[in-house]
Amino acid sequence: MRSQWCLALVLLLAVAGTAHCRKSVADLAKEDRSLFAIATPFGFGRDGHVEIGLSDFQVWHQAGQGVPDPDVKRMGFFITTSDAQTLLEFDLSQGQCALEAENTVKLFTMDQVEQQKTDAFTYEIALQDLIAEYQGGEFQLFFANCEPLSAVSFELRTELYNVKSNGKRDYLSIGEDELPTVYMVMFILFVVAAVLWTVMVVKASPNAHRIHQLMIVLVVFKALTLLSQAGMYHLIRATGHAEGWSYLFYFFTFIRGILFFTVVVLIGTGWSYLKVFLADREKKILMVVIPLQVVAEVAIIVLDEHTPAAHSWFTWMNILHLVDIICCCAILFPIVWSIKHLREASQTDGKAARSLHKLTLFRQFYVLVVSYIYFTRIVVYLLRSTMPFQYIWVSDAAGEAATLAFYILTGLYFRPHSQNPYFAANADDEIDLQELRETA
Numbered sequence: 001m002r003s004q005w006c007l008a009l010v011l012l013l014a015v016a017g018t019a020h021c022r023k024s025v026a027d028l029a030k031e032d033r034s035l036f037a038i039a040t041p042f043g044f045g046r047d048g049h050v051e052i053g054l055s056d057f058q059v060w061h062q063a064g065q066g067v068p069d070p071d072v073k074r075m076g077f078f079i080t081t082s083d084a085q086t087l088l089e090f091d092l093s094q095g096q097c098a099l100e101a102e103n104t105v106k107l108f109t110m111d112q113v114e115q116q117k118t119d120a121f122t123y124e125i126a127l128q129d130l131i132a133e134y135q136g137g138e139f140q141l142f143f144a145n146c147e148p149l150s151a152v153s154f155e156l157r158t159e160l161y162n163v164k165s166n167g168k169r170d171y172l173s174i175g176e177d178e179l180p181t182v183y184m185v186m187f188i189l190f191v192v193a194a195v196l197w198t199v200m201v202v203k204a205s206p207n208a209h210r211i212h213q214l215m216i217v218l219v220v221f222k223a224l225t226l227l228s229q230a231g232m233y234h235l236i237r238a239t240g241h242a243e244g245w246s247y248l249f250y251f252f253t254f255i256r257g258i259l260f261f262t263v264v265v266l267i268g269t270g271w272s273y274l275k276v277f278l279a280d281r282e283k284k285i286l287m288v289v290i291p292l293q294v295v296a297e298v299a300i301i302v303l304d305e306h307t308p309a310a311h312s313w314f315t316w317m318n319i320l321h322l323v324d325i326i327c328c329c330a331i332l333f334p335i336v337w338s339i340k341h342l343r344e345a346s347q348t349d350g351k352a353a354r355s356l357h358k359l360t361l362f363r364q365f366y367v368l369v370v371s372y373i374y375f376t377r378i379v380v381y382l383l384r385s386t387m388p389f390q391y392i393w394v395s396d397a398a399g400e401a402a403t404l405a406f407y408i409l410t411g412l413y414f415r416p417h418s419q420n421p422y423f424a425a426n427a428d429d430e431i432d433l434q435e436l437r438e439t440a
Helices: 002-014 085-093 110-116 179-203 210-239 245-269 280-304 313-330 332-345 352-386 389-413 427-439
Strands: 023-031 035-037 042-044 048-061 075-081 105-109 120-126 137-145 150-163
Touching: 042 150, 042 389, 048 075, 048 105, 048 110, 075 085, 105 110, 105 120, 110 120, 137 150, 179 210, 179 389, 210 245, 210 389, 245 280, 245 352, 280 313, 313 332, 313 352, 332 352, 352 389
Parallel strands: none
Antiparallel strands: 023 150, 035 137, 042 137, 048 120, 048 150, 075 105, 075 137
């Protein structure tokens, strides 16, 4: 039991800040875990509130001679800060009940639910009425069952929110309140980028390739993704959920994910500007890695909107993040193959200078892709995990700014004009490059 508590806390620390809880519902049946999270960390202001609704509460226990009925006073909800979780882990390892630990703030126990003797129980409190000298902070909501050999069932509804000066509820965590503005600004910037890139491709149509047209579609869907995110967070702020906008966000994210990784792979293989075909192993990258990565990315977003009270929530979140990183690394292989083939081609008489120039540019693109993956998958996560909760929005802004920079630099490398050494290829280059690929 103690090891389960410790494991749960470790997993919480591993994904802290990845999800954004506003309103959530959960149906827990015969739940025998001794400790589990109801919501991920939420940033409360000075007028932060917690509202919990319970219905159909039942207690199950292992019957037998000498086995007492479980004490529902040792079952209940509490909140704690991220900083106090390490101390809480120590208290749990010493056999102390989480509801009685010094590093937790107890909300209510299940005996209060039974005493009400109604089908539905509602608990609502302002944190400033619960915590002495309260000035705001980041807290996480847990349920603890300190009675061994017992399980509970109940339907749960939670709302975490801040009350604004006008009396209206704000369901965005402190630190997320700037996100609607961030995503709207980035939407405008990507629309400008899409217009400029389209004008460039149209003006240079004699030197434009199919990959340039595909890049236009990619930038458009990226802009639509940002617009849906801005609308989604705006709706969450007012209502606590993003119905309608969330479905648009899932759709645009799915299409944008397919287009993004397809464009990177096709650029790395030289499709449409060095050759009009794809080798078998390049097709395998497109058919296997890209769908897997996109499904993982969308699954993370969907899972992110659900309560971590569900079984295996943390396990699936970690698995999906791992799959996302592996797939991001896998798309580097076509670029590495192209670099290897261009290095071999540079040793061929009559084409050394041109091949060396292309080789240098492919290496620059490789470094660009690696830097983008490292920043958006690791640095952004570290920013979110280490920055004060009031500035969580900075990590999202940094990730989107890095994405915009990646799109701009890629466009500069592959802009359609006759002097671009990427497109200075003839039929002999295509034949030789294919021969090198087949013999590699």
